Amino acid sequence: MIEALADFHFIRAAWLLFLIPVFAVWWLIRPRSERSTQIPDGIAPHLAQALKVGDTDKRKLNPVDGVMAIAVLVTLAAAGPTWSRAPNPLIADTAPLVIALKVTESMEGTDLPPSRLERAKYKITDLINTRSGARTALIAYAGSPHRVAPLTEDANILRPLLEGLTPAVMPLKGDAAADALALAQNILADAETPGAILFVLDDIDPSQVQAMNSAEADLLFLTMLPEGERLVQLDALSSATVAPFSTGDQDVTRLKRGIHNAYVDALDEEDQLDWQDQGWILAWPAALLSLLWFRRGWVIRWAFLMLFITHPSGHAWAEGWKDWFLTPDQQGQIAMNQKRFSDAADLFQDPYHQGYAMLKAGRYPEATEVFSSLNTPEAAFAEGMARIRNREYRPAIAAFETALERRPDWPEAQHNLEVATAILEYVETTREQSDTSEEAGIGADDTVFDNEGARGQDTTVQAQTEVAQPMSADQWISAIDTDMQDFLRNRFLLENQVQSQ
Structure with a gap:
């Protein structure tokens, strides 16, 4: 106040x-x-x-x-x-958040069944679900920190990566909380507005606490300990928000409130945003x-x-009493706050807000048409998001390239460009394999043995060949079968090797 x-x-x-x-x-x-x-x-x-x-x-x-x-x-x-400042709908609904999860053997303790690590994953998932439309990044750390996922609004990207985190995928043992803080601050440095950093842990080395006092972003801690226990090391951080683990949703509510306060403070310091x-x-x-x-x-x-005099035409009466007091954009914002995204898209007159509402409502072709008519890097970025969600990968790549032309060295646009390119390559490769029947299993002229029917003699049968049907887009995506733990383990090892060189 x-x-x-x-x-x-x-x-x-x-x-x-x-x-x-x-x-x-x-x-x-x-x-x-x-x-x-x-x-x-x-x-x-x-x-x-x-x-x-x-x-x-x-x-x-x-x-x-x-x-x-x-x-x-x-x-x-x-x-x-x-x-207070007015939020930019193309940036975030709330403050950007980087979650640093401690992935060590101590987190596998069963005093919080099934384990501290599993309960931490549940809490992180609950927090992500309450931040619909907000950007969240994920870091895993033990003896070294590793970026698991960049800032993203899509919770479906974070969930499988979060499930694959176990102490076995971490290349080094230890507690590198200070290094995780530095990595989190680097991620937030590329964001449009300042954000918050959340550490989810069960313990912290006292030598790592000193670095926390110089943190530029707002710090929050979720302690994964049985109710009634606390981390005395965190008492030295007077400006940090510490939420003890609770079996209910009190801890998630407290963290959400702290993240919102960080967003309000960020808007007050951001001169590029309009006053509300x-x-x-x-x-x-x-x-x-x-x-x-x-x-x-x-x-x-x-x-x-x-x-x-102020309402001379019958059109204003037909629109209802709200038009006497609220502009269409104000009515659209009310609909957005109530998560009636489709209604908001029909009410908004501002193209940025209208396109964003269409994107949230799943009206991707309409959102693409709106964003393509605007000549800003944010519009090109949003167009790429709409196209990639509509499985238009080539146009999405072109949109992200346009965003990078308008704003070079934009990490989010560069990351999404790489993701769209990788998806397109996978889809085309899978289609080629499907068309050439490389994965058809048994083919023509394959030799099989039927010792009972032929009394031990070798026989050759002609397998029936069927015309390979091209796979649909949904089948291409669902055909991905990757061991997430192996993927994370190999990626973290490679990152450590690159850093040691």
Whole structure:
């Protein structure tokens, strides 16, 4: 609350000048209305009291007071009060998060059945599910840290990689939490906005804690210990958020709140993001005050005239009452907050927000059409995401290349370009193998033996050949059969070899 007050200001402060004529009119009209109720001099006091209608001396609020109060509220709303930044829909819904998971033999302890590591995976999965639309990266560390997955919004990429993490895939034993912190900060350095780093661990070497004090990002810790136990080493980190493991969802809720606070702080420090206009809040008290117009003696007849002047056409009435108070983009944002992405796509007029809503709603062809009409690196990146989810791999590659042309050295775009290229190569290779029947198993002229039927004699049979049917796109993807643990083990070993050289 204190930070919000420190950031409070008006976006369009020049509108506050209209308060001067508002108060001037108020000052001139109110005394005149009071003098009109006074009894002329020369009348006896007891007769003057009898001639008065009502107890006007006790009347503190007049119709002009209500009108001027509404004018003040509307003027303040037009000035655009604000105290927080508006999020960019193409960047993230919440702060970027890097999860550093400790993968050691101690994490295989069974005091949290089935094991600390498995329960940690469950908690990470729950946290990812609550951050729908937000980017999350994954790091595994023991004696050395390794990036498992870059920042991504797709939870389906993180889950299989997370399941494949076991102490057996880690090339070195130990506790390199400080090195994991450095790797996490490098990942966040490439993000559009500052984010947070979450360590999921059961213990930490005291020598590693000192490096945590100099962390640039917000630090969070999820301690995988039985309820009631804590890590005393983390007491030295006064600015970190420590969430002890709980059998319920209290720990995940606390972590989510800490990540959200990190996002709010990041928006306040990000000058490239627009301030969020909060003037709409003042519309509610102004609307409540306007109800006084319908009281006897308070009716302002020109209010209905102004209503018809501001809404002269029948189209506005057909759209409903929301159009009187909210713009289409504001209605679209409300739908986005309620996760009604398809409705939001139909309501938004801003192309960025509209395309993003279409992408979230799974309307990939429409999102592609919107993003392709924009000439920004973010639009090209979003177009590539829409195309790759629609299994249009060649156009997706072209879109990511365009994004890199518009913003060179963009790590996320470079990573997605490599992923799209690898998928395209795999699909084409699988299609060629399917078309040439290289994986058909038994083929023509293969020799088989039937000792019972031929009494031990060798016989040659002609296997029936069938025309190989091309595999569908879904079959190509589902045909991937990779041992994730072997993949991670080999990749981590290769990374260590490269670093040692």
